Amino acid sequence: VxxxxxxxxxxxxxxxxxxxxxxxxxxxxxxxxxxxxxxxxxxxxxxxxLTALGLLKNLRAGQSVLVHAAAGGVGSLLVQLAKSKGARVIATASTREKLDIVKNLGADAGINYTEADWTEQVLAATEGNGVDLLIEMVGGETGAQNVKCLAQGATMIVYGAASGKDFSISALGLLGKNLTVRGYYLYGxxxxxxxxxxxxxxxxxxxxxxxxxxxxxxxxxxxxxxxxxxxxxxxxxxxxxx
Known part of the structure; x- marks a missing residue:
């Protein structure tokens, strides 16, 4: 040693x-x-x-990023690190109290992902364009709806599922916008x-x-x-x- x-x-x-x-x-x-x-x-x-830095290693200044479960251990650091890299940050959480936390950390917009129209709120926050990078770790129905929030050429990275539920998306549904979906594991x-x-x-x-x-x-x-x-x-x- x-x-x-x-x-x-x-x-x-x-x-x-x-x-x-x-x-x-x-x-x-x-x-x-x-x-x-x-x-x-x-x-x-x-x-x-370390996980947060790995998830953001290809993020560029001026891009928009959606951080799910943004009040959690990784999410709260993602918000701060993405802002430090010059990104516009849209953060989601499951309660008003947690949304207050992420706004105080610097998020440009906070959205409750348990609300039925959360995807429409994301689009409204990006002037209808969607986000360039989406960091997913909720899973279940929320995970399945993420594609609606992606901009042309965007990437979605999955690193967990807080709900404990897997989800499916249409591979053919990725084609029209040239979308990328991939996983991330820190110890890789x-x-x-x-x-x-x-x-x-x-x-x-x-x-x-x-x-x-x-x-x-x-x-x-x-x-x-x-x-x-x-x-x-x-x-x-x-x-x-x-």
Whole structure:
């Protein structure tokens, strides 16, 4: 181990075994923490932050992006990072309280995706054009309706399904607008790419350009933490503490 010392504060990505007082990790996956960054926020950066950067790596200034579940751990960072890249951000959430949160994070428009006309609201917010990039992680009927919101030549990236429900779209329905739909998995990135993402995030944090909301649960309340997530009663990142 070359980049960390005994007793130094570090954080690491694990392939499993993180719900424990002690864990082992490959040295290449261990990242020393700056003194002014606490463990809760660092946890959000290491997974949610890296995912957000990966999802936005091809976003260009001036483009429009729709972020679903924008008050969540990844979504809240997507809103801020997309704005920092010069994009117009349309954010969705399931409650008025969550929409207030995403507007405070800088979203240009907030839409409740549980409302029947949410796709029409997206089109209205883009002057009828649709968005250039759509980040999908709701699933179910919401996921199936996303194609209606895409602009000519747009891309939809799927990285999860908060509802726990899969969805289908018509492959032939992609042809008329030259649309692209693809998935994203953080650990499909190379170690060098992840290292670059980490440095970029640390820079954003040191410059005060990211707000991170963390809700902590003791390790012995892990089951309650999962129930809160499944019940969509959380915003930001959920962290287990020891």
């Amino acid at each position: 070359k980049d960390a010392q005994i007793g130094q504060r570090v954080i690491a990505t694990l392939q499993g075994g993180g719900y424990a007082e002690y864990a082992t990790a490959k040295s290449a996956q261990v990242i020393p923490l700056p003194d002014d960054l606490d463990f809760g926020k660092a946890t959000a950066l290491l997974v949610q932050g 990135e190379t170690p060098d790419t992840l290292a670059g993402f980490t440095k970029e995030l640390m820079s954003y944090m040191s410059e005060g350009r990211l707000q991170i909301t963390v809700r902590e649960f003791p390790l012995d309340q892990a089951a309650e933490a999962h129930r809160a997530i499944e019940g969509r009663r959380t915003t930001g990142k959920v962290v287990l503490t020891i």
